[in-house]
């Protein structure tokens with residue numbers, strides 16, 4: 625008998641919450657072509673978390689598509705399911721941040737921003753109301769989101785992500801891949817993903833708008849700073 629049966633009620637809650645988030649993000653087009661992976665922790669000491677199984681269509685995620693794993697990413701009980709190929713990244717983020725949930729999505733805008741600012745290795749966003757969605761309330765706050773190269777070797781990718789995590793900024797971009805965002809629970813982690821994605825979309829469209837104005841009405845944008853472009 626598994627020593628983890630003790631968590632049965634919490635397991636049901638985790639599975640339901642992950643399914644709801646998978647369906648919600650799929651509706652938004654944030655988990656295309658089976659991409660992305662989602663997790664919620666059950667326990668921190670020892671670390672145990674539920675994570676989406678590898679290669680599942682998140683749009684049609686089923687309750688049984690969640691695998692419960694330990695700190696070393698192995699399942700807590702025998703299963704035919706393979707945990708997400710990126711489970712190690714989830715484990716690393718739990719260990720370093722004490723988060724209660726880690727969510728990973730692939731979107732067009734997070735891919736575009738990660739590529740535009742790839743050489744800088746981070747993107748700075750400021751003067752945006754939704755920074756408050758990250759629970760950062762100071763007026764005029766600026767946030768710097770790290771951008772990590774998209775190493776195919778997952779242990780290396782997890783290691784590099786670990787080195788760049790900023791205590792105040794609950795997200796890390798992987799170049800032309802996606803974002804990992806986290807929070808104290810799945811509600812907060814979801815809110816963080818949504819805030820990041822809103823800001824990435826806004827920032828990308830703003831860059832294009834200002835650049836167009838620079839071409840057609842330069843005087844109008846003479847004092848507008850858009851960073852790189």
Ligand SMILES: CSC[C@@H](O)[C@@H](O)C(=O)COP(=O)(O)O
Pocket residue numbers: 657658659660661676677678679680707708709710728
């Ligand atoms: C289908 S492409 C996406 C994968 O390469 C990977 O980055 C991803 O996010 C999903 O991997 P998974 O093993 O299903 O959790």
Ligand SMILES: [Zn+2]
Pocket residue numbers: 659660661710728730801802
């Ligand atoms: Zn991915």
